Amino acid sequence: MNGEMSCEQFRELAPELAIEIADGQERDTALRHAATCPSCRQLVSELSTVVDDLLLLAPSHEPPPGFASRVVARISPPTARRRRAARPAARPVPEGRRWLRRLAVAASIVAALAVGAGAVYQSTASDRRLAASYREVLGQGHGSFFAAAPLRGPTGTVGTVFGYQGRPSWLFATVHLPNPGLQHFHVQLVTRGGRHVAAGSAVLGGTWDSWGAQIPMDLTQVTELRFIAADGQTTMVAYLNTNGPWGSG
Amino acid sequence: MRTLSDEALLAGLSSADPDATAAFVDRFQRRVYGMALSVLRDRQAAEEAAQEAFVRAWRHASTYDPRKGTVAAWLLMIARNVSISLLPSHRPYPVDPEVMLGLQDPEPSQDRDGQLAPVSEPIRKALMRLPAEQRQALVLAVFYGYTAREVSELGGLPVGTVKTRIRAALMRLRSELGVSDER
Numbered sequence: 212m213n214g215e216m217s218c219e220q221f222r223e224l225a226p227e228l229a230i231e232i233a234d235g236q237e238r239d240t241a242l243r244h245a246a247t248c249p250s251c252r253q254l255v256s257e258l259s260t261v262v263d264d265l266l267l268l269a270p271s272h273e274p275p276p277g278f279a280s281r282v283v284a285r286i287s288p289p290t291a292r293r294r295r296a297a298r299p300a301a302r303p304v305p306e307g308r309r310w311l312r313r314l315a316v317a318a319s320i321v322a323a324l325a326v327g328a329g330a331v332y333q334s335t336a337s338d339r340r341l342a343a344s345y346r347e348v349l350g351q352g353h354g355s356f357f358a359a360a361p362l363r364g365p366t367g368t369v370g371t372v373f374g375y376q377g378r379p380s381w382l383f384a385t386v387h388l389p390n391p392g393l394q395h396f397h398v399q400l401v402t403r404g405g406r407h408v409a410a411g412s413a414v415l416g417g418t419w420d421s422w423g424a425q426i427p428m429d430l431t432q433v434t435e436l437r438f439i440a441a442d443g444q445t446t447m448v449a450y451l452n453t454n455g456p457w458g459s460g
Numbered sequence: 461m462r463t464l465s466d467e468a469l470l471a472g473l474s475s476a477d478p479d480a481t482a483a484f485v486d487r488f489q490r491r492v493y494g495m496a497l498s499v500l501r502d503r504q505a506a507e508e509a510a511q512e513a514f515v516r517a518w519r520h521a522s523t524y525d526p527r528k529g530t531v532a533a534w535l536l537m538i539a540r541n542v543s544i545s546l547l548p549s550h551r552p553y554p555v556d557p558e559v560m561l562g563l564q565d566p567e568p569s570q571d572r573d574g575q576l577a578p579v580s581e582p583i584r585k586a587l588m589r590l591p592a593e594q595r596q597a598l599v600l601a602v603f604y605g606y607t608a609r610e611v612s613e614l615g616g617l618p619v620g621t622v623k624t625r626i627r628a629a630l631m632r633l634r635s636e637l638g639v640s641d642e643r
Binding site for chain 2: 223225226227229230231232234256257258259260261262263264265266267268269270271272273274275278279281282283285286355
């Protein structure tokens with residue numbers, strides 16, 4: 212089975228390829244052949260369809276109690292679980308309003324299909340790689356999503372704010388100030404509840420500058436990042452959409 | 461949520477949305493656990509395998525290609541592969557494949573959602589029409605991941621004979637079911 216493979220040899224191996232029991236060397240040789248032979252690709256694809264249908268014959272069996280919860284706990288990001296746990300106990304929904312909830316859930320699913328990982332189904336290979344890379348990066352940092360928003364000053368956009376929801380969450384801003392002199396700012400977060408929380412200070416100036424810090428709360432709680440000049444006036448502000456890809460808050 | 465397609469729920473799972481994840485798991489947990497239990501025949505190991513299958517589905521959702529098959533089949537293949545990886549190196553001889561699949565039952569058991577019947581009944585009948593030795597070789601390979609060599613060792617047969625049986629069985633099913641690559 213060294214070297215090139217003929218169509219006849221491929222046809223003999225095709226069932227084992229479809230079942231995924233062919234050994235590595237045979238499989239590699241066969242895949243090289245299939246890459247250049249549409250009819251052999253077609254054959255293995257059709258046999259794979261049969262194998263798929265066979266798998267559906269596997270008997271169903273009720274899993275142990277709590278199985279689904281344990282799976283969800285392994286998959287859902289901690290912040291999402293916390294939000295879920297923090298929700299008030301579910302109250303009976305009047306029949307007439309249940310469709311509203313279903314519609315909201317369906318809308319979120321449709322949104323996910325249109326953006327982010329939902330693009331799985333229509334996206335190009337590079338998009339899929341990007342999505343996989345995105346998840347991997349988030350997984351490395353125990354994060355669940357990134358956010359970004361323009362930072363606006365009196366004369367327009369002066370930079371960009373990036374946010375990371377993870378453990379810990381953080382914010383980072385790149386700033387381009389027209390005035391080359393150094394300026395001192397108090398940095399302030401505004402929460403969903405309207406609380407103002409100090410987040411340190413920043414000395415910015417020159418052409419491009421930056422500020423970054425961990426924040427003492429989930430990014431999902433932050434709605435605004437403000438840079439307040441010494442005179443007490445808000446000089447720059449970014450309005451953050453930090454619901455995350457599935458948030459509703 | 462029950463009305464959403466399998467593909468839509470998989471998209472939700474890939475984003476780790478708790479509601480979509482819960483719905484996805486609820487929809488497929490009986491099949492995934494059933495597959496794991498059939499292969500491993502140990503409830504604790506089957507739960508471990510089934511959980512891992514869902515986690516891998518979440519991690520690798522981006523690799524799912526709807527043109528290549530259904531979400532259920534894709535997920536069951538993951539469950540099968542995880543289960544096989546958890547088998548001890550000297551894995552036990554599997555239960556009679558025909559018993560495992562309930563092929564001898566006059567009325568096959570249905571999934572709770574009743575989703576299996578339209579797909580599974582024609583192939584179940586076609587499988588039953590195969591010669592017994594072909595059927596057994598095919599089921600051992602598809603559900604237990606036995607290679608042709610392993611099946612040959614189980615049955616004391618030449619590898620070539622087993623390969624021929626598997627090939628003949630799958631080709632015949634393809635022909636009987638009129639499968640074409642139009643998914």
